[in-house]
Amino acid sequence: xxxxxxxxxxxxxxxxxxxxxxxxxxxxxxxxxxxxxxxxxxxxxxxxxxxxxxxxxxxxxxxxxxxxxxxxxxxxxxxxxxxxxxxxxxxxxxxxxxxxxxxxxxxxxxxxxxxxxxxxxxxxxxxxxxxxxxxxxxxxxxxxxxxxxxxxxxxxxxxxxxxxxxxxxxxxxxxxxxxxxxxxxxxxxxxxxxxxxxxxxxxxxxxxxxxxxxxxxxxxxxxxxxxxxxxxxxxxxxxxxxxxxxxxxxxxxxxxxxxxxxxxxxxxxxxxxxxxxxxxxxxxxxxxxxxxxxxxxxxxxxxxxxxxxxxxxxxxxxxxxxxxxxxxxxxxxxxxxxxxxxxxxxxxxxxxxxxxxxxxxxxxxxxxxx
Amino acid sequence: xxxxxxxxxxxxxxxxxxxxxxxxxxxxxxxxxxxxxxxxxxxxxxxxxxxxxxxxxxxxxxxxxxxxxxxxxxxxxxxxxxxxxxxxxxxxxxxxxxxxxxxxxxxxxxxxxxxxxxxxxxxxxxxxxxxxxxxxxxxxxxxxxxxxxxxxxxxxxxxxxxxxxxxxxxxxxxxxxxxxxxxxxxxxxxxxxxxxxxxxxxxxxxxxxxxxxxxxxxxxxxxxxxxxxxxxxxxxxxxxxxxxxxxxxxxxxxxxxxxxxxxxxxxxxxxxxxxxxxxxxxxxxxxxxxxxxxxxxxxxxxxxxxxxxxxxxxxxxxxxxxxxxxxxxxxxxxxxxxxxxxxxxxxxxxxxxxxxxxxxxxxxxxxxx
Numbered sequence: 067x068x069x070x071x072x073x074x075x076x077x078x079x080x081x082x083x084x085x086x087x088x089x090x091x092x093x094x095x096x097x098x099x100x101x102x103x104x105x106x107x108x109x110x111x112x113x114x115x116x117x118x119x120x121x122x123x124x125x126x127x128x129x130x131x132x133x134x135x136x137x138x139x140x141x142x143x144x145x146x147x148x149x150x151x152x153x154x155x156x157x158x159x160x161x162x163x164x165x166x167x168x169x170x171x172x173x174x175x176x177x178x179x180x181x182x183x184x185x186x187x188x189x190x191x192x193x194x195x196x197x198x199x200x201x202x203x204x205x206x207x208x209x210x211x212x213x214x215x216x217x218x219x220x221x222x223x224x225x226x227x228x229x230x231x232x233x234x235x236x237x238x239x240x241x242x243x244x245x246x247x248x249x250x251x252x253x254x255x256x257x258x259x260x261x262x263x264x265x266x267x268x269x270x271x272x273x274x275x276x277x278x279x280x281x282x283x284x285x286x287x288x289x290x291x292x293x294x295x296x297x298x299x300x301x302x303x304x305x306x307x308x309x310x311x312x313x314x315x316x317x318x319x320x321x322x323x324x325x326x327x328x329x330x331x332x333x334x335x336x337x338x339x340x341x342x343x344x345x346x347x348x349x350x351x352x353x354x355x356x357x358x359x360x361x362x363x364x365x366x367x368x369x370x371x372x373x374x375x376x377x378x379x380x381x382x383x384x385x386x387x388x389x390x391x392x393x394x395x396x397x398x399x400x401x402x403x404x405x406x407x408x409x410x411x412x413x414x415x416x417x418x419x420x421x422x423x424x425x426x427x428x429x430x431x432x433x434x435x436x
Numbered sequence: 437x438x439x440x441x442x443x444x445x446x447x448x449x450x451x452x453x454x455x456x457x458x459x460x461x462x463x464x465x466x467x468x469x470x471x472x473x474x475x476x477x478x479x480x481x482x483x484x485x486x487x488x489x490x491x492x493x494x495x496x497x498x499x500x501x502x503x504x505x506x507x508x509x510x511x512x513x514x515x516x517x518x519x520x521x522x523x524x525x526x527x528x529x530x531x532x533x534x535x536x537x538x539x540x541x542x543x544x545x546x547x548x549x550x551x552x553x554x555x556x557x558x559x560x561x562x563x564x565x566x567x568x569x570x571x572x573x574x575x576x577x578x579x580x581x582x583x584x585x586x587x588x589x590x591x592x593x594x595x596x597x598x599x600x601x602x603x604x605x606x607x608x609x610x611x612x613x614x615x616x617x618x619x620x621x622x623x624x625x626x627x628x629x630x631x632x633x634x635x636x637x638x639x640x641x642x643x644x645x646x647x648x649x650x651x652x653x654x655x656x657x658x659x660x661x662x663x664x665x666x667x668x669x670x671x672x673x674x675x676x677x678x679x680x681x682x683x684x685x686x687x688x689x690x691x692x693x694x695x696x697x698x699x700x701x702x703x704x705x706x707x708x709x710x711x712x713x714x715x716x717x718x719x720x721x722x723x724x725x726x727x728x729x730x731x732x733x734x735x736x737x738x739x740x741x742x743x744x745x746x747x748x749x750x751x752x753x754x755x756x757x758x759x760x761x762x763x764x765x766x767x768x769x770x771x772x773x774x775x776x777x778x779x780x781x782x783x784x785x786x787x788x789x790x791x792x793x794x795x796x797x798x799x800x801x802x803x804x805x
Contacts, residue, residue, distance in 0.1 A: 086715060090723040097727075101734050104746040112743060155601060156767060156777040161743075179595035188600035189770050191608050192566060193741050198598055199573060205596055227551050228568055231525060233558035241559060253726070261719045348718045349631060350456045353464075361468070365475040370739065374510075374531065375481040377474050394528060401559045408527050 069280050073288030080262075081292055091258075091296060095250045095304045102246055103239030103312050113197055115139045116160035118148050118183075125171035125180075129208050133164070136204050148183075155187050162186045162197045164205075174212065232401045239312035244396030245369030247304055247327065248389040249360075252334050254297045256359040257352070259290055259338030264351035267342070282431055290335045297331040298324075317403030323396065326409075329416050330392040334359070336423035337388075343430040363389040388419050439650050443658035447632075451662060461628075465620050465670045469677050472616045473609040476739065480566050482510040486521045486530040489514050491540035495582070499536065499552075502578050508570045521555075531557045532567055544582070602770045610685070613678040614765040615738040620674055621667040621697065622704050622732070622758060627725050629663050629708030634721035637712075652797055660705045667701050668694065687772030693765065696778070699785050700761040706792030713799045732758045757788045 081088065115133060119126050133139045142160055145151070154160040165183035173180035184201045188194035233240050266272035266289075275285050301324065308314035316323070337359055345351040365371060366380065367389035373381055384390050391412040398404050406413070452458055485503070489496050504511045512530065515521055524530040535553040537543075543550045554571055558564040603610055636642040645655065671694070678684040708725065715721045733739075735749060736758035742750055753759045760781035767773035775782075 084717070084720065086720045087723050090720075090727050094727055097731065101731060104749050153777065156771050156773045157780075158763065158767075181595045181597065184596060184598045186598070186600050188603040188606055189766055190611050190741055191600075191603060191606035193743075194600055194603070194606060196566075196569060198600075199569060202596065202598070227553050228572075229553065229555045231555050231557055233564070257722070258719075261722065265717075265719065347456075349454075349635070350460075352631070352718070352722050353457070353460045361471075365472060371476055372480070374483055380471065380475050397559045398526075398528060402526055404526055 070284045070288055073280060074291055077288060077292045091254060095300045096307060098246055098250065099304055099307050102242040111138060113139045114142045114159065114161045116143045116151060116154050116163040117141055118145055118151060118163060118165040120146050121168040123171035125174055126166045132204050132208050138200055151185065162201060164201065240314050240401060243304060243308040243314050244400055245367065245393045247301055247396055248367060248392045249363055249369065250300050250304065251297050251331055252359050252363045252389060254300060255293055255331050255334030256338040257355045258293050259335055260342040260351045260355040261348055263289060263342035264345055264348045268348055283428060286339060286428065286431060293335060294331055301327045316400050318399035318405060322406060323399045326395050326413065329420060332420045333388045333416060333423060336420065336427045339427035340423060340430060343427060362387045366390060367393045369393055388416060391415050440654045440658045444661040447658060448662040461624060461666055465674045466677050468620060469616055469674055473612045473682060476612050480508050480570055483508060483532050483567050484530045485509040485511045485532045486513045486515060486524050487511060488516060488518060488521050488535040490516060490538040491536045493541040495541040495544060496536045499578050503574055506574055525555065525557055609682050613682055613684045614769050615762050617671055617674045618758060618762050618765055619733055619738060621671050621701060623729060624670055625663055625667040625701050625704035626708035626729060629705050630711040630721040630725045631718055633659065633712035634715050634718045638717055652800055656709060656797055656800060663705055664701050668697060671697055684769060686769055688768035692775065693768045696764050696782060699789050700757060702789040703757045703792045706796045709796040710799060732756055736762050738762050757785055760784045
């Protein structure tokens, strides 16, 4: 037992003496929370609008005023010819354009359909469809008022009353903090463990450890225990910062959340051990850990991109990404305030992963002895 | 000059002989492109939906079938219990609950207006707002369809034509591919360079190089050249896959794109070099690189539009080379932009390349630390 304690102390010294890595580990969660909280947003608040108005008349001016009054549109340019739009769109100065044709008011006065074009920069399709919806809304209300002036008609309206449950203001920070915990924990647990074990291999010191009186499981425990501690501290850091800076709520039980966090740390650690036992150099371990854990973590966990919308094979693959289950658990506990009775299924899956990966990693670690 | 080529050659052989790394460098981009462009989408499909239909009339059923027909919503259940739907929402089994009140049809007939309740699980990614917008549009279209006065009112007064430029089919993957390519060359360029020199430090071979007559500039040029070539090859592979698998348009000039990529890569590699001068071990190199790159990528408009970011973030992102290269790549590939349209961001890229390179050369000292 005292041998184990010695190994532990050595590992802690290793980590504490490597100042730069330590700084990154501490800074990482702190900076990431701020970045994700303010950078990742998908709502559209300002639209740069260009207007093509070859023959301004009182109706085109009226409609242009409607756009200005809508609040989201900022008119960046008024040009006379549709050809002038191309450079505006290519340089990104305009995102959307309304294109009038000459004689707009005359057409309306004669009762003929007056033509309007709505052009959107559809490079990013979601923004484009939101922009189109905004513009159509303005034009439709303009048209409705025109019709009302000439022929009052009763219209039908289905009024949607929208409730955004659990996060009514759609604060992005509230959404990202649970995912961020999974992300940071993976970096610390999987990557650090994989690299630190691969380094002992590369420098040949693992052999020295193996011929020492330490048992294989003791070596593994000694190597990973400090990272459990670091991971735990960073979870606390993220939670505190999210609370203080962004006011992210914790509606459920803190104890449950921390326990689930611990479970996830164990999963990530065993993944790290497994990767390092299968690779020979730090470089391969690093890239392996990156591809094997970080990317699926970012992409297939529902952290940033909604899982429901993905093609079926990817959704299927996402089931074997442990982070997916942890993100779901953390979101439920923090934002929905539910207890174990709602997340027991996900917890069970995580526990299953832990047992499986731990068994596999200890086995492959033992195999190295021969 | 000969010295530079010798060292670059040696460096290149190192990479090519290390099969594991080579396979990763060449295969990872293809796999990433295939997975990323399918996964990294904010498009909404198959949103799990529960409907509480208390009305049970042809009007309410019409609305339900309209919602199901769009493909955006996967109507899993039509229930009549609010508690049940709430439970589904809490357990995460459903994302959207639409409640149709029991006097839906009759109040539409009597007053011409009826409420309908949408509850969206706003913890599911950033999709809540989009789900809401889609549902709102389907409902509005349905209301317009029901309008009895429509026929009496004659043809529409305004004829609106909507055109989506540069991405007519509104395919999200076409949008993501150029961005992912940029992320790929950034990661390959910066990470491999930083890690490569850190490895030489760790093994002690850097000291051997330091005692040779090679100068700082020569050393850095030789270290950068192989990785520049690798990254450009990666870009070419990625473009081919994007073109063949996803049908990404290449409207602009390819030589221009590769030229810009070379300028950009000098910055990316310079940053990698800079990192390698401040770290001691590969582990540190890895972490510092990862830390810096993730910040760069998040603030580049790669995943989410820059226009939606907080104002201070938008200002900060102006000095981010990745942002400008992402913008240029999309402009050249999707919009067919030429040199004139991309002049301003290209200038920023040039400036950052010069700065990154000169700082890296200055920082790199030949003595062993």
